[in-house]
Amino acid sequence: MNVQTLIPTIYGGWKEKFSTQWGSMIEALKTKFPDHIEEVLLPDAHPVDIPTLFLEKTGALEVLRELKEVHGLSFLTDYTASDEGGEKRFHLILHLMGVATKVRLRIKIRIAESELFPSLIPLWEGANWAEREIFDMFGIRFEGHPDLRRILMDVRWEGHPLRKDYPLRGYQVFLSPEPIDPELFK
Amino acid sequence: MSQENSKNFRTDAPLDVSRWGFPATYDVSLKRDSDDIFEDSKVLVNIGPTHPAMHGAFRCMARLNGEVIEKSVCEFGYTHRAKEKLGENRTYHQFVVYTDRLNYCSALANNVAYAMSVERLLGVEVPERAVWIRMMCAELARVIDHLICIGINAVDLGAFSYFLYGYHQRERAYTLIEKLCGARLTTSYTRIGGLMADAPEGWEREVKDWVKQTREVIEEMDRLLTENRIWLKRTKGVAIFNKEDCLRYSYTGPNARAAGLDIDLRRDQPCMFYDKMEFDVPVAQTGDVFDRYFVRVEEIKQSLNILTQCADRIKKGPVWADDKRTRIPEKERVYNTMEGLIHHFKFFMTGFDVPVGEAYTPFEAANGELGFYIISKGGPMAHRMRIRSPSFWHYQGLDPMIQGEYIADLVAALGSINVIAGELDR
Amino acid sequence: MSKDGSSDFFTTRLEDMVNWARKHSLFPLPFGTSCCGIELMSTLASGYDMARFGAEVVRFSPRQSDLLIVAGIVNLKMAPVLRNIYDQMADPKWVISMGACASSGGIFNVYSVTQGIDTVVPVDVYVPGCPPAPEGLLNGLLRLKDMIALGETHSQRRERALKESRS
Numbered sequence: 001m002n003v004q005t006l007i008p009t010i011y012g013g014w015k016e017k018f019s020t021q022w023g024s025m026i027e028a029l030k031t032k033f034p035d036h037i038e039e040v041l042l043p044d045a046h047p048v049d050i051p052t053l054f055l056e057k058t059g060a061l062e063v064l065r066e067l068k069e070v071h072g073l074s075f076l077t078d079y080t081a082s083d084e085g086g087e088k089r090f091h092l093i094l095h096l097m098g099v100a101t102k103v104r105l106r107i108k109i110r111i112a113e114s115e116l117f118p119s120l121i122p123l124w125e126g127a128n129w130a131e132r133e134i135f136d137m138f139g140i141r142f143e144g145h146p147d148l149r150r151i152l153m154d155v156r157w158e159g160h161p162l163r164k165d166y167p168l169r170g171y172q173v174f175l176s177p178e179p180i181d182p183e184l185f186k
Numbered sequence: 187m188s189q190e191n192s193k194n195f196r197t198d199a200p201l202d203v204s205r206w207g208f209p210a211t212y213d214v215s216l217k218r219d220s221d222d223i224f225e226d227s228k229v230l231v232n233i234g235p236t237h238p239a240m241h242g243a244f245r246c247m248a249r250l251n252g253e254v255i256e257k258s259v260c261e262f263g264y265t266h267r268a269k270e271k272l273g274e275n276r277t278y279h280q281f282v283v284y285t286d287r288l289n290y291c292s293a294l295a296n297n298v299a300y301a302m303s304v305e306r307l308l309g310v311e312v313p314e315r316a317v318w319i320r321m322m323c324a325e326l327a328r329v330i331d332h333l334i335c336i337g338i339n340a341v342d343l344g345a346f347s348y349f350l351y352g353y354h355q356r357e358r359a360y361t362l363i364e365k366l367c368g369a370r371l372t373t374s375y376t377r378i379g380g381l382m383a384d385a386p387e388g389w390e391r392e393v394k395d396w397v398k399q400t401r402e403v404i405e406e407m408d409r410l411l412t413e414n415r416i417w418l419k420r421t422k423g424v425a426i427f428n429k430e431d432c433l434r435y436s437y438t439g440p441n442a443r444a445a446g447l448d449i450d451l452r453r454d455q456p457c458m459f460y461d462k463m464e465f466d467v468p469v470a471q472t473g474d475v476f477d478r479y480f481v482r483v484e485e486i487k488q489s490l491n492i493l494t495q496c497a498d499r500i501k502k503g504p505v506w507a508d509d510k511r512t513r514i515p516e517k518e519r520v521y522n523t524m525e526g527l528i529h530h531f532k533f534f535m536t537g538f539d540v541p542v543g544e545a546y547t548p549f550e551a552a553n554g555e556l557g558f559y560i561i562s563k564g565g566p567m568a569h570r571m572r573i574r575s576p577s578f579w580h581y582q583g584l585d586p587m588i589q590g591e592y593i594a595d596l597v598a599a600l601g602s603i604n605v606i607a608g609e610l611d612r
Numbered sequence: 613m614s615k616d617g618s619s620d621f622f623t624t625r626l627e628d629m630v631n632w633a634r635k636h637s638l639f640p641l642p643f644g645t646s647c648c649g650i651e652l653m654s655t656l657a658s659g660y661d662m663a664r665f666g667a668e669v670v671r672f673s674p675r676q677s678d679l680l681i682v683a684g685i686v687n688l689k690m691a692p693v694l695r696n697i698y699d700q701m702a703d704p705k706w707v708i709s710m711g712a713c714a715s716s717g718g719i720f721n722v723y724s725v726t727q728g729i730d731t732v733v734p735v736d737v738y739v740p741g742c743p744p745a746p747e748g749l750l751n752g753l754l755r756l757k758d759m760i761a762l763g764e765t766h767s768q769r770r771e772r773a774l775k776e777s778r779s
Contacts, residue, residue: 007311008459010302045624046542049306076554077437078546082570083562086274095546095574097435099447102454106546126435129582137270152263152611153724154594154689161271163722168268168275177692180232180259235693236643238672243645243690262689265646268722283719290647325625334650353657371647493644 014050015043018103022051025071025105027052029063036063040111047135054105060109063117064094068123072098073105078121081138083164089113090140111140119145137162154178222441228256231593235264239342239364239597242607244581248597253592260584266525266611271559273571277537278304281571286372287611288556288575289452291334292327293373294363295551301376301604302457303558305549307540308513310379315503319385321458322496323375323391324551325489329400330359330603331552332482332489339601340411343420348411362396365389378538379512382503390497397490404486405412412480421476425587428473434440435583438576439554444481445473462499463492475595478602480496492609511538537566546574553577553604577610614652627763634678634704635760638753641701643694643747646684648711648743657745662722665753674700679756681731683743687724691732699761704767704772706760708752709735712742 006012026040041052055063067073073096088110093156096105101173111117119126119142131142132151139160142148150157154174159166209358221290234245243264249257269284276284284295285300313321333356360370365386367375375382411417427437432447444448450467454459461552468484470477506513514533519526536571540562548557554576580603587603588596640662644652655662656670671677674697686694698707709729712718716737717727729735736759739752759765763772 007306007309009311009317010306011455011457014455033308046483046539047201049547052544067386072237074433077548077555078557078572078574080559080572080574082572093559093572095557104546124434124436125578126582129578133578152266154263161268166723168722171688172723173688173691175692177696178261178689180261182548212755235690236697244651264687264693265685266687266689266724267720268724271722272720287647290650318746350658354659355655357657357659370745495654502679 019029021103026051026169033059033063050104050106052055052108054108057109064123067096072100076124076126079127081134081140083138090138091115091141116143119144197235198372199408200379235479250593255588255593258585258588262610265508265607269612270571270573273568277566278540279537283374286374288554289551289606290371291606292331292552293340294323294375295327295372295377297373299549299551299556300558301378303545303560304378306545306547307543307560307562308509309370310509312380312505315501316381316505318496318500319381322493325492326359328489328552332358335604336482342597344599345411348362348407351403351407355400357444358396370534372604377514379508379509384505390500393493394497397493400490409485420598421479424475425591426472426597427476427583427587436579437583441478441580444470444477446471450504451555452550463495465492475598477604539564573612575609575612577605581605581610631761631763636666638679639669639671639677640667640681640691641671641674642683644683649741651746652681652683655742655749660746665750667670667753670693671693675702677701678705678726680707682714682729685708686726686729688726695732704771705733706756706765706767707733707740708737708756710739710749711744718742735767
């Protein structure tokens with residue numbers, strides 16, 4: 001558990017500074033949404049740098065709205081995914097930050113390959129491209145996303161490069177520039 | 187012309203932009219053509235991906251009503267180099283070179299951020315001198331990044347000589363960086379648990395000389411452009427992105443501070459020795475192109491202050507952490523002993539193991555919050571290497587930013603948010 | 613030719629004369645995509661000043677330029693765009709591949725990157741380095757000028773072959 005080793009020059013004070021805020025926040029969430037929170041990893045017991053909440057898929061949007069509107073974590077720092085294998089193959093990973101307090105929190109949601117996850121655009125409009133990137137790289141689909149196209153790769157690309165089963169050198173060659181759908185301008 | 191008016195054209199007059207009479211907030215509806223006579227002339231314009239104004243490799247399709255952008259679709263991915271996938275297929279040591287190619291205008295800051303994030307997982311603490319040098323590297327990188335950003339922004343709007351002033355100073359900074367690591371642009375200067383090499387004798391002194399020169403150059407550049415009437419007309423009230431927009435689109439760095447969103451990780455969550463430094467965080471209110479330019483100019487001055495303070499306080503000492511795992515074996519041992527050679531071979535071929543864990547390490551790079559989120563499942567390679575690049579979120583805001591603006595202002599807006607293709611596409 | 617400018621005559625082949633003129637009037641199109649683009653800017657800026665070598669006027673339109681400097685990564689999404697630009701340039705045309713990424717893919721042997729732009733367009737001069745220093749690019753430019761004077765570039769060979777096949 002080396003993440004716990006405090007390095008004073010690299011954010012050494014985070015744990016002391018934020019532990020009370022983290023504690024009260026997680027307690028409040030646990031009492032309000034007992035069903036939606038699957039698991040809580042705390043920096044004291046697990047090798048994580050900030051508390052990590054595993055949310056259940058169906059209630060995730062509610063909990064995130066609560067975090068944003070009540071607990072002041074209104075800044076979506078990062079939104080990504082990782083390929084963990086197994087039955088619930090992917091983890092969606094969000095990093096939230098409070099603008100005033102600068103407290104950070106990590107949210108994870110386990111999701112299977114075929115499952116849809118509701119889009120977070122109603123909460124943060126910036127999630128739009130992040131979700132497109134997750135779709136492009138991992139193939140996770142989002143419900144209610146207005147424009148779920150590939151973003152980094154060519155629209156004609158097959159497969160999702162950041163999945164663990166995609167080869168590092170799986171080239172795909174196209175002979176014409178990427179087309180842009182004129183429907184986008186209607 | 188009265189004495190009072192003629193004073194306005196003097197380049198050395200103190201800055202008071204309000205006297206030009208520009209409205210503090212700009213009504214977008216004013217810009218639209220009063221009656222929709224261009225109903226039939228709505229055209230689709232494709233800009234990029236190799237258009238000179240698109241800084242390399244972005245593409246923007248816009249539907250125009252007359253000269254006003256009604257709807258735009260920004261595309262990118264033309265320099266995608268799969269750095270996140272490479273992070274899962276390279277050892278932690280090998281990945282240092284890929285971090286240079288993220289924001290190549292300020293490679294040193296990326297190196298520092300990456301080294302810190304892996305050290306945090308390992309629990310390795312670098313000695314004091316290394317931390318000071320890293321701070322100086324980060325600030326040096328910030329200065330040269332801002333110099334190139336405001337220079338290119340000015341070139342796009344027609345002020346070519348301004349760019350040459352900044353670039354000349356950047357060339358001098360390259361000389362300093364070459365003295366550190368031998369490379370000009372892609373530095374790969376930091377190592378996990380230390381630095382490639384100690385700074386040469388007297389490097390701090392040269393940095394101080396450079397800071398002195400740069401202060402003069404910035405003054406000169408300021409006089410050249412900041413009160414120029416054409417520049418003000420092209421930038422004031424153009425492409426406004428206010429505080430709420432910044433929050434919704436997760437803006438960080440100078441672009442957020444230009445809109446009044448007062449976030450600076452160096453002050454709010456200090457890492458390294460930033461808490462011992464004295465500096466201000468410049469914040470503007472409107473969030474237009476001019477504010478983004480002006481915040482960068484002010485930030486250069488603050489960074490120069492930090493550089494001077496670092497150069498005064500830096501002390502002699504080792505630059506490598508006292509940790510057997512991450513220490514690259516000395517060449518003396520490698521060439522003369524068998525054990526040293528085997529150690530060297532194992533270090534570079536298999537790498538060192540990082541214990542199980544995950545950490546998100548943010549760093550205030552030149553463009554905003556650069557974060558490395560590493561999931562380690564043990565072993566010498568990361569399970570997931572996520573790079574939270576500020577440009578990705580900034581470029582996303584370009585679409586709403588240019589709605590209702592003139593097509594010519596797209597260039598100003600894109601230059602002012604300083605999107606770097608390598609960092610955007612990763 | 614006399615010193616005062618009054619001309620007698622000197623003899624040369626027309627082709628050599630044309631090549632001599634061509635090599636001193638290069639119009640580069642900077643196809644800068646990533647890190648090498650910044651070094652290309654260094655080369656164009658005041659410190660190194662590429663204008664000293666007859667390549668002063670940078671043209672962003674492919675139809676007005678005859679030297680394509682590919683500076684930086686060309687990935688599989690960009691490759692057809694590069695080919696389009698090359699096809700739009702008028703003959704004779706030359707290509708400098710600047711940097712490791714453009715020449716061979718460099719350290720990026722991954723799914724999204726072309727392993728060298730010579731799979732897309734014919735390249736005359738490769739400049740090594742990641743990124744090359746401005747001196748490297750200038751050296752590459754001088755090499756290209758020598759090659760143009762000798763008529764040994766891809767474009768000129770193609771032109772000669774075409775002539776021979778017609779005659």
